[in-house]
Amino acid sequence: MSLDSPALAPNRGCRDTPVLKERGQREVFCGLTGIIWLHRKMQDAFFLVVGSRTCAHLLQSAAGVMIFAEPRFGTAILEEKDLAGLADANTELDREVARLLTRRPDIKQLFLVGSCPSEVIKLDLARAAERLSGLHAPHVRVYNYSGSGIETTFTQGEDACLAAMVPTLASTTARELLVVGALPDVVEDQCLSLLAQLGIGPVRMLPARRAADLPAVGPETVFALVQPFLGDTHAALIRRGARHLPAAFPFGEEGTTLWLWAVAQEFGISRDHFDAVTAAPRARAAKAVAAHAATLNGKSVFFFPDSQLEIPLARFLARECGMTPLEVGTPFLHAAITGPDLDLLPEGPVISEGQDVDRQLDRQHAAAPDLTVCGLGLANPLEAQGHTTKWAIELVFTPVHFYEQAGDLAALFSRPLRRKALLSKGVAA
Numbered sequence: 001m002s003l004d005s006p007a008l009a010p011n012r013g014c015r016d017t018p019v020l021k022e023r024g025q026r027e028v029f030c031g032l033t034g035i036i037w038l039h040r041k042m043q044d045a046f047f048l049v050v051g052s053r054t055c056a057h058l059l060q061s062a063a064g065v066m067i068f069a070e071p072r073f074g075t076a077i078l079e080e081k082d083l084a085g086l087a088d089a090n091t092e093l094d095r096e097v098a099r100l101l102t103r104r105p106d107i108k109q110l111f112l113v114g115s116c117p118s119e120v121i122k123l124d125l126a127r128a129a130e131r132l133s134g135l136h137a138p139h140v141r142v143y144n145y146s147g148s149g150i151e152t153t154f155t156q157g158e159d160a161c162l163a164a165m166v167p168t169l170a171s172t173t174a175r176e177l178l179v180v181g182a183l184p185d186v187v188e189d190q191c192l193s194l195l196a197q198l199g200i201g202p203v204r205m206l207p208a209r210r211a212a213d214l215p216a217v218g219p220e221t222v223f224a225l226v227q228p229f230l231g232d233t234h235a236a237l238i239r240r241g242a243r244h245l246p247a248a249f250p251f252g253e254e255g256t257t258l259w260l261w262a263v264a265q266e267f268g269i270s271r272d273h274f275d276a277v278t279a280a281p282r283a284r285a286a287k288a289v290a291a292h293a294a295t296l297n298g299k300s301v302f303f304f305p306d307s308q309l310e311i312p313l314a315r316f317l318a319r320e321c322g323m324t325p326l327e328v329g330t331p332f333l334h335a336a337i338t339g340p341d342l343d344l345l346p347e348g349p350v351i352s353e354g355q356d357v358d359r360q361l362d363r364q365h366a367a368a369p370d371l372t373v374c375g376l377g378l379a380n381p382l383e384a385q386g387h388t389t390k391w392a393i394e395l396v397f398t399p400v401h402f403y404e405q406a407g408d409l410a411a412l413f414s415r416p417l418r419r420k421a422l423l424s425k426g427v428a429a
């Protein structure tokens with residue numbers, strides 16, 4: 001088996017498609033939701049949101065049953081007296097942090113996460129993080145980032161978190177590969193195993209599972225992103241002298257192969273060795289995807305903006321599952337990051353950035369797609385109107401990267417169509 005070159009010439013892709021830029025009412029999560037997966041990834045970190053009861057309720061509902069498992073996140077709730085300036089919010093914050101760190105001595109990294117209320121009252125959490133880092137060093141390092149809905153959309157919370165860590169990473173002159181983006185542990189292990197079999201190393205991860213494993217960064221660092229929503233982290237790493245390896249994202253058999261091949265070329269791995277290492281998992285992935293492509297082939301798909309995963313996922317659905325994307329909406333379009341996926345996405349769909357939800361709903365109704373990928377707030381109303389939907393949030397919470405998950409990724413899209421077919425048979429019977 002050998003590596004397929006992309007079948008489409010670049011001028012047939014979507015890199016040069018004019019982007020429909022929309023600004024209006026949005027139906028998206030704020031960046032606080034990133035805490036749900038980040039706290040599971042970073043096993044000695046705690047995320048302390050400085051916000052209101054609304055923020056606490058959002059986390060509780062987004063985390064579902066996880067809130068009963070003594071999670072490593074919480075909300076320091078700003079009371080009315082804080083908002084009115086009657087209490088010194090900084091003194092209260094210091095007291096809450098001291099209490100938390102005494103109770104949870106396992107915490108090595110503490111993130112003070114800004115919210116809309118803390119931004120609006122201009123609570124300076126960056127200075128608070130510096131002060132608290134000094135107070136609790138060397139045992140605990142305190143960081144700050146904003147997950148507020150005014151500044152961040154859903155997965156951007158992870159970007160803000162990682163970007164806040166980059167300036168504090170140690171310097172190195174070693175030539176290392178840095179893989180950037182939070183992956184579930186089982187997927188991270190698969191990624192590291194493939195890279196090791198290819199002979200690529202040393203490999204570091206950001207985020208690391210523990211503070212002691214945090215990577216160093218410098219002019220010989222090359223980094224590959226595994227998530228497309230890491231624009232600020234990408235910029236912060238480049239400021240530290242690291243070099244980005246642009247590649248399609250590792251979704252599906254083709255995406256994973258192209259991602260690994262971009263890294264392999266950088267490290268001088270021969271094509272023969274690459275093919276020998278990847279042949280078996282590629283074949284497994286292609287077979288697993290084919291089982292679902294039968295349902296998806298020839299169907300149209302419409303993406304509302306949600307996670308910034310939309311462009312690579314549309315590429316996967318178009319090229320490996322035979323779907324026709326009609327509109328691919330993304331909260332932000334970062335051409336340096338998603339360019340390789342845009343090159344591969346067959347021309348045709350509307351590429352939209354940002355949102356004006358009513359106008360987008362009008363376009364979705366007119367397009368009448370077979371499958372609509374959207375947030376939870378739109379899914380049930382659209383189902384009630386007879387549309388078939390896929391909740392976009394599952395794409396972030398489910399392991400979907402690399403070869404062994406390619407079939408599960410295709411299944412996430414085929415399941416709603418199969419369910420619809422089964423239910424309509426039931427109605428007909």
Ligand code: SF4
Nearest residue numbers: 030055115116148149
């Ligand atoms: S940060 Fe803002 S958008 Fe997010 S839950 Fe709190 S108030 Fe709502």
